[in-house]
Amino acid sequence: MAKRIESVGLSAYYGGFRAIEDVSVVIEPKTITALIGPSGCGKSTFLRTLNRLHEVVPGARVTGQLLLDDEDIYGPGVDATGVRRTIGMVFQRPNPFPTMSIYDNVAAGLRLNGVKRKGVLDDAVERSLQGANLWKEVKDRLTKPGAGLSGGQQQRLCIARAIAVEPQVLLMDEPCSALDPISTLAIEDLMTELKDRFTIVIVTHNMQQAARVSDRTGFFTIEATGEPGRLVEIDDTQKIFSNPGEKRTEDYITGRFG
Amino acid sequence: MTTTSAHRPPDVLPQARDLQQPSLSRTALAGLAVVVLLVTSGLFAVTDLAGRAGFVVVATLLYVAAQTAVSRVVEGGRRSVDRLVTTAVIASFLIALAPLISVLLYTAEQGLTRFDWDFFYRSLRSIGARDPGGGANHAIVGTLQQVGLATLMSVPLGLLVAIYIVEYGRGRLAATIRFFVDVMTGIPSIVAGLFVLSFWILGLGFGYSGFAAALALTVLMLPVIVRSAEEMLKLVPNDLREASLALGVPRWRTILSIVLPTALPGVVTGIMLAVARVMGETAPVLLTAFGTASIVRSPFEGPQSSLPLFIYQEAASPQGTAISRAWTAALTLILVIMVLNLLARLVTRRSTLKK
Numbered sequence: 001m002a003k004r005i006e007s008v009g010l011s012a013y014y015g016g017f018r019a020i021e022d023v024s025v026v027i028e029p030k031t032i033t034a035l036i037g038p039s040g041c042g043k044s045t046f047l048r049t050l051n052r053l054h055e056v057v058p059g060a061r062v063t064g065q066l067l068l069d070d071e072d073i074y075g076p077g078v079d080a081t082g083v084r085r086t087i088g089m090v091f092q093r094p095n096p097f098p099t100m101s102i103y104d105n106v107a108a109g110l111r112l113n114g115v116k117r118k119g120v121l122d123d124a125v126e127r128s129l130q131g132a133n134l135w136k137e138v139k140d141r142l143t144k145p146g147a148g149l150s151g152g153q154q155q156r157l158c159i160a161r162a163i164a165v166e167p168q169v170l171l172m173d174e175p176c177s178a179l180d181p182i183s184t185l186a187i188e189d190l191m192t193e194l195k196d197r198f199t200i201v202i203v204t205h206n207m208q209q210a211a212r213v214s215d216r217t218g219f220f221t222i223e224a225t226g227e228p229g230r231l232v233e234i235d236d237t238q239k240i241f242s243n244p245g246e247k248r249t250e251d252y253i254t255g256r257f258g
Numbered sequence: 259m260t261t262t263s264a265h266r267p268p269d270v271l272p273q274a275r276d277l278q279q280p281s282l283s284r285t286a287l288a289g290l291a292v293v294v295l296l297v298t299s300g301l302f303a304v305t306d307l308a309g310r311a312g313f314v315v316v317a318t319l320l321y322v323a324a325q326t327a328v329s330r331v332v333e334g335g336r337r338s339v340d341r342l343v344t345t346a347v348i349a350s351f352l353i354a355l356a357p358l359i360s361v362l363l364y365t366a367e368q369g370l371t372r373f374d375w376d377f378f379y380r381s382l383r384s385i386g387a388r389d390p391g392g393g394a395n396h397a398i399v400g401t402l403q404q405v406g407l408a409t410l411m412s413v414p415l416g417l418l419v420a421i422y423i424v425e426y427g428r429g430r431l432a433a434t435i436r437f438f439v440d441v442m443t444g445i446p447s448i449v450a451g452l453f454v455l456s457f458w459i460l461g462l463g464f465g466y467s468g469f470a471a472a473l474a475l476t477v478l479m480l481p482v483i484v485r486s487a488e489e490m491l492k493l494v495p496n497d498l499r500e501a502s503l504a505l506g507v508p509r510w511r512t513i514l515s516i517v518l519p520t521a522l523p524g525v526v527t528g529i530m531l532a533v534a535r536v537m538g539e540t541a542p543v544l545l546t547a548f549g550t551a552s553i554v555r556s557p558f559e560g561p562q563s564s565l566p567l568f569i570y571q572e573a574a575s576p577q578g579t580a581i582s583r584a585w586t587a588a589l590t591l592i593l594v595i596m597v598l599n600l601l602a603r604l605v606t607r608r609s610t611l612k613k
Binding site for chain 2: 051053056058081082083084085086088089091093095097098099108109112113158161162165
């Protein structure tokens with residue numbers, strides 16, 4: 001069920017501004033790929049092009065190809081809603097739906113897509129919460145509001161919500177940047193577990209995190225403010241952090257730049 | 259390198275010599291109040307100052323002055339200013355509250371004389387201004403039907419416009435719509451009545467009816483609902499929309515199931531403000547429903563009355579019997595609006611989760 005992603009000459013624009021240029025990359029199924037780079041280098045924008053969330057911003061558009069197994073998700077006749085159902089996303093700030101209980105938050109993706117049978121929903125909620133390592137903590141208070149959980153729990157709730165719709169790819173946009181080290185550890189462990197089922201792409205500012213959890217690491221950067229971001233290189237994480245192919249990557253990782 | 263204290267410019271900030279400062283206790287302040295009351299009583303006995311309101315004003319001013327002075331001596335300048343401003347804020351709040359409470363109390367006092375079975379059960383049919391008895395059943399029915407119909411028309415329309423502006427509107431069309439909604443907000447209510455009178459009643463020849471009044475009230479409610487709903491929808495964090503879209507939920511479903519419920523309490527408050535506003539409208543109803551003394555159950559058949567119209571007509575009469583009916587109608591109007599507000603709060607409280 002995990003799928004392979006390949007971008008071919010992908011560029012993304014906000015109105016007239018080109019945020020990323022000519023990104024070509026292959027992301028293998030059932031791997032964790034970390035995207036690192038300085039702020040504003042376009043790594044989050046690239047992540048948002050992967051589930052067609054980029055185009056939600058007024059004036060934003062994408063050129064190039066993005067192949068999910070061999071289907072171009074930007075091809076004619078492809079429905080963005082369907083793409084997003086296949087590719088889940090977890091955001092930087094935990095954002096559970098404030099009007100919904102824990103149960104309803106996890107069930108939201110299924111319910112809002114028309115699943116009504118209680119048995120199906122119950123199963124999916126328990127499975128997803130267990131998958132997100134949250135079941136034990138919340139199983140006695142499923143009807144309580146999701147916003148009442150701690151930050152780390154909320155983020156795991158959001159992960160449960162994302163995996164409840166059984167996506168094939170999971171995108172994570174700095175999922176731990178608002179969390180303390182213990183919650184971060186919980187989420188990193190979770191990512192390693194989820195790797196067996198999903199293709200995971202994570203954007204992070206934390207290079208240790210990239211080194212700890214990812215199989216492959218991609219380095220984005222910009223030449224100067226106003227220039228588009230580019231993918232400098234992507235390789236096995238071990239190689240990137242020990243012996244990167246590019247001088248710029250090495251400068252960034254060793255802290256000489258950015 | 260020199261120490262930082264040598265660089266510090268002297269006496270820019272006076273250093274607190276002692277963190278423990280003397281302060282006025284509650285007992286001291288209460289004592290001060292008693293003294294001020296005694297002094298004021300003496301003042302009113304000796305001079306020709308008189309009247310309850312005057313007593314309150316003089317006593318308050320004296321107390322504020324005395325408190326500031328005493329506090330300045332005991333506690334110092336900053337604390338005395340703090341006390342002065344705090345007292346001024348509380349006094350302003352009480353002054354702002356006074357008209358509201360006095361209107362409520364006076365209306366209740368006057369209105370309770372005719373707050374009886376007949377008033378809610380009977381109409382003014384074959385009741386003259388001089389006659390006792392009679393009631394406002396026809397006016398209550400009229401108000402509820404007209405405002406109810408206006409709400410039924412303006413809420414869906416207003417919400418859809420607000421949703422368009424916030425969620426879909428881009429560029430010139432949305433800006434134009436927002437501009438015209440602003441213009442509509444400024445329409446005097448009698449103009450809304452005249453519009454329906456000339457267009458619906460005289461132009462299309464439908465005749466006076468409760469429904470015509472509902473149309474005029476809709477014109478008045480629409481911009482209020484659009485603007486308040488627009489502000490509330492804008493407050494919904496974009497994170498939530500993106501979270502829902504990222505789950506593969508279609509846009510319309512996201513708006514319906516995520517955005518609207520999140521904004522619901524504010525939206526309902528806006529709707530209730532609009533309802534309360536038009537419920538008291540007299541001029542547009544006079545021009546469109548015209549008014550009648552009989553109970554008309556259908557808002558589509560001929561002239562209908564309404565509570566503000568009833569008040570307007572009865573209060574214009576010199577007879578005490580009519581005037582007390584007007585007071586009771588005013589009390590009823592206030593109660594209806596209060597009950598509707600409470601119901602709306604209960605409904606929104608139930609729909610949002612308890613923390």
